[in-house]
Amino acid sequence: MRISTFAxxxxxxxxxxTGCVTTPTHxxxxxxxxxxxxxxxxxxxxxxxxxxxxxxxxxxLLLNLEKGELMRIGKRYxxxxxxxxxxxxxVKEWEENxxxxxxxxxxxxxxxxxxxxSRDYEGQDYEKVMLTIRMAMNRINxxxxxxxxxxxxxxxxxxxxxxxxxxxxxxxAEEEAKSKGVSTxxxxxxxxxxxxxxxxxxxxxxxxxxxxxSHYLSGFVYEALNEPxxxxxxxxxxxxxxxxxxxxxxxxxxxxxxxxxxxxxxxxDVLFVVEAGNSPAxxxxxxxxxxxxxxxxxxxxxxxxxxxxxxxxPQINTIQVGNQxxxxxxxxxxxxxxxxxxxxxxxxxxxxxAIRAAxxxxxxxxxxxxxxxxxxxxxxxxxxxxxxxxxxxxxxxxPERVFVARAxxxxxxxxxxxxxxxxxxxxxxxxxxxxxxxxxxxQNKTYLGDLAKFGTITPAAQIxxxxxxxxxxxxxxxxKNAVKSKPAQGTTNxxxxxxxxx
Numbered sequence: 235m236r237i238s239t240f241a242x243x244x245x246x247x248x249x250x251x252t253g254c255v256t257t258p259t260h261x262x263x264x265x266x267x268x269x270x271x272x273x274x275x276x277x278x279x280x281x282x283x284x285x286x287x288x289x290x291x292x293x294x295l296l297l298n299l300e301k302g303e304l305m306r307i308g309k310r311y312x313x314x315x316x317x318x319x320x321x322x323x324x325v326k327e328w329e330e331n332x333x334x335x336x337x338x339x340x341x342x343x344x345x346x347x348x349x350x351x352s353r354d355y356e357g358q359d360y361e362k363v364m365l366t367i368r369m370a371m372n373r374i375n376x377x378x379x380x381x382x383x384x385x386x387x388x389x390x391x392x393x394x395x396x397x398x399x400x401x402x403x404x405x406x407a408e409e410e411a412k413s414k415g416v417s418t419x420x421x422x423x424x425x426x427x428x429x430x431x432x433x434x435x436x437x438x439x440x441x442x443x444x445x446x447x448s449h450y451l452s453g454f455v456y457e458a459l460n461e462p463x464x465x466x467x468x469x470x471x472x473x474x475x476x477x478x479x480x481x482x483x484x485x486x487x488x489x490x491x492x493x494x495x496x497x498x499x500x501x502x503d504v505l506f507v508v509e510a511g512n513s514p515a516x517x518x519x520x521x522x523x524x525x526x527x528x529x530x531x532x533x534x535x536x537x538x539x540x541x542x543x544x545x546x547x548p549q550i551n552t553i554q555v556g557n558q559x560x561x562x563x564x565x566x567x568x569x570x571x572x573x574x575x576x577x578x579x580x581x582x583x584x585x586x587x588a589i590r591a592a593x594x595x596x597x598x599x600x601x602x603x604x605x606x607x608x609x610x611x612x613x614x615x616x617x618x619x620x621x622x623x624x625x626x627x628x629x630x631x632x633p634e635r636v637f638v639a640r641a642x643x644x645x646x647x648x649x650x651x652x653x654x655x656x657x658x659x660x661x662x663x664x665x666x667x668x669x670x671x672x673x674x675x676x677q678n679k680t681y682l683g684d685l686a687k688f689g690t691i692t693p694a695a696q697i698x699x700x701x702x703x704x705x706x707x708x709x710x711x712x713x714k715n716a717v718k719s720k721p722a723q724g725t726t727n728x729x730x731x732x733x734x735x736x
Contacts, residue, residue, distance in 0.1 A: 260627040261515045264300050268512055268630060272676040276308040287317075295324040296355055296627055302368065303631035307674050307681050309734070311372045318369050325362050329392065332399040337406075353625070359396045359443035360571045361629045363389055367448045370455070371507075374670055374686045379459055386452040396443050400578075423538065423584060425521050430542055431577040435570045439475075442575035445566040446476040447507075447636050453485055454505055458668045458688050462493045472565070481563035481638060499692045501642040503668050506560070508652055510548035510675040511634035513568040514541050516576070518623035525591050534594065536587045538580075539624040541573045548675065550637045554651040560639040567635050572628060583624075633674065645691060652680060667691055684734055 263286060271279040283301045291297055302317035357365070366389040373382035453468030469486035476482060491497060516539040524531045547569060552559040645665045651658055652673055660682045662671060667689030674681040 274679040280304045295321050299629045300631045311375045315372045328356050355627050358575050436573050439574045442578045446472040447566040479563040498642050502664050504643050506639040506671045508637045508673045509633035513632040516626040534591045537624040553639045556648045562637040562639045565638050
């Protein structure tokens with residue numbers, strides 16, 4: 235049956251019009267803020283991203299993640315929590331649908347003419363996990379271990395929801411592809427740099443959403459709250475996710491001694507969390523796919539996301555604290571995690587692209603068949619125009635790599651070098667029973683966060699069999715520049731002091 239000009243022309247027009255709609259990529263939106271942050275102008279970086287979260291973008295998931303992270307770097311912990319709470323509300327909606335109405339989320343599996351970037355952004359799974367961990371880390375800096383504990387518990391529950399939903403989604407994607415006559419997988423992606431997804435570091439990851447930082451931090455928080463029975467699984471899971479790292483293994487092996495009368499007296503248990511760089515960007519790569527039609531194969535150019543390994547990824551082997559060199563552990567690498575998430579996502583991306591190409595291919599073939607070369611050329615142009623760049627949305631302000639170090643240190647003032655580069659020294663004041671030192675490193679700038687101190691130190695001459703923090707005996711470490719923390723409404727304070735650092 236011959237298709238009329240009236241029927242085909244609106245189709246071509248629709249393709250052209252959708253193709254002409256161009257929107258800035260996420261990477262282009264945040265690139266300036268990230269560049270400014272690297273130079274040390276963190277407040278200017280925050281202002282830039284704040285300007286983007288106005289009007290219709292006020293509740294944007296990804297922009298609020300970016301804002302919350304930059305505010306954390308700038309030591310505006312409560313403001314960071316406010317932004318992250320906006321993003322968390324979006325993720326909570328996703329969680330509820332994942333549990334009660336997964337089909338609603340799976341409706342996005344279907345292809346659209348405008349590509350994946352036109353789909354609602356639900357956040358990468360590792361971003362959902364890091365969201366609640368970032369909230370917990372902000373609580374720690376505000377001296378609120380109790381609510382940090384709640385966020386950590388929510389993180390573990392979120393991981394379980396993600397695991398269950400993704401297994402259902404895989405089945406649904408296969409059924410969708412089968413109904414459209416499209417084979418799943420990436421076997422036909424000739425020209426795609428599969429080595430970026432199949433390198434040993436990517437393949438070693440258990441999945442694309444769990445990270446060792448979240449579980450090691452949970453062990454530390456539970457330990458500080460005198461809950462060693464809950465701390466042990468956290469340390470154990472961190473080792474499972476990042477095996478054969480002595481720093482992590484010592485967290486579990488030394489737990490009994492640290493939470494008994496054998497604990498060293500007169501010293502502070504200090505955890506350094508050193509974060510370097512920014513998480514990777516997705517780049518768009520155009521590949522040509524063969525599309526079968528009634529008149530034979532035609533080719534079509536489609537965009538796919540690529541994340542290339544960072545050959546210059548920061549490496550921190552030790553931290554110099556006074557006269558000591560503390561060994562570190564690379565606990566989380568978001569360049570690797572982002573590629574693992576993309577590896578898991580690629581079959582679905584391919585399926586949607588193939589379905590999209592099939593729809594466009596049928597339209598193009600019908601125009602070629604019924605209207606000749608000139609109309610076919612117009613259709614070719616229209617089809618090419620509707621294929622936008624690959625979806626590049628990622629939480630870019632997250633660090634690229636996270637390292638941890640831990641030591642018992644006598645109270646006092648210390649010069650600390652986090653980079654190993656001469657002259658790049660920061661000063662910290664050690665005190666309290668437990669202490670967390672957050673650091674963000676860029677090539678030419680070190681951001682030292684507020685020092686979070688919990689409990690009072692046990693005098694060397696005192697024998698105490700319950701050294702952990704309790705609501706009754708934990709008191710803030712006395713410091714001239716101490717800032718009283720304000721726990722979230724409805725929570726209790728565990729006697730922490732967040733010390734401002736310059």
